Amino acid sequence: MATLNAKQLTALQKKGEPCRESLGNGLYFRVSNSATATFEVRYSIYGKRRFISLKKPYPALSLAEARLKAAEIKMMVKEGEDPLEHRKLDSVKPFKLLDALAEDWLKECDKRIKTSYIYRRVYQKDISPILGGIATTKIKPLDIRVVIKSIDQSGRPSIANDALNYLKHIFRHGIKLGIVETNPADAFQYADAGGIEVARQRALSIEEIKELFIVLTANKDQVTRENYLAIALLLSLACRKMELMAATWSEFDLDKGIWIIPKERTKTGVSIRVPLSTEVLGWLSELEIRSAGSLYIFPNRRRSKRAYVSPDTLNAAIAKLFKEDKFNFAHFTIHDLRRSAKTLLASLKVPPHISERCLNHKIKGVEGVYDQYDYFDERKEALFKISSLIAPYVN
Incomplete structure (x- = not known):
């Protein structure tokens, strides 16, 4: 029996009468009540006879393409795979991109x-x-x-x-x-990729910190006052960048001079009380005015899902100044300010076990297990020394 050609299939579709015509090798041409035409493939697997419709309708899927698809389906069945079950799995498979x-x-x-x-x-x-x-x-x-x-x-x-x-x-x-x-x-x-990484050793000297604030002041059209004060605070508090940049005013008691960083935002997973010097309280008071009622110390100034400033903001500002050759010293990143703070603590003769706690590092070994004292008074004295040291350079 001669099989139908493309011209005859088009005529059946235009006629619009529901039908299912065999095209050989298990391939069928079906017209529904709406005159929509599709190809189907009949196959048998595990004693069951089943039909699977090809996804594209005719003529978007040509007769020649339908025959190729039918052959693929027959091969799948021959290998013991059920095309209908396979399609069900594909339909629920997320993460295609x-x-x-x-x-x-x-x-x-x-x-x-x-x-x-x-x-x-x-x-x-x-x-x-x-x-x-x-x-x-x-x-x-x-x-x-x-x-x-x-x-x-x-x-x-x-x-x-x-x-x-x-x-x-x-x-x-x-x-x-x-x-x-x-x-x-x-x-x-x-x-x-980027090669074997060597641990960074960059720390700014007090002379470089002085020049840093001179350059920031001279380029205040590029560096906002908020970013300027953020850098002063990062040096004075020895904290991690996002511990500060994502901080809310509810974490601060400006009357008592204490900032409590919640455990959810510390790398150690432990909350810590940070003492605030007179200089730091002054900078925070200015930021409180500038935040204009925001819950965050550094609210996002642009439309964004994030309520606080982008993590890239400070590094981008510094990188731009280096690109324009505004600094006369070696490149540094915002994270290097934390190492700079530790170096300043050492220069001020602060004992290592105190400076480590100023940076809220996790103390390793037996000492970390048994020494649960938070050294608040000792950290207060140490951090106050840093802020007193850099305050004369902060405009």
């Missing part, structure tokens, strides 16, 4: 890693624009190389290493969920 898989991994990180916002920032800024819209199963090692090389060539080798590390974890997450079978990032090492 890398953005979706990465978001699921990032949410898992949010539950257990305090600094997961860093992972999210690197992904959104450096990975997503290149790979985020690509199907997870289609990403190849060459695509991974494009990402890490583009970051490294922008002069951020440590971020290139971080991005490679995050991509490895994202695809391992995908393997665990059955989304992908291989990890295209696993073949790469840090040598392929």
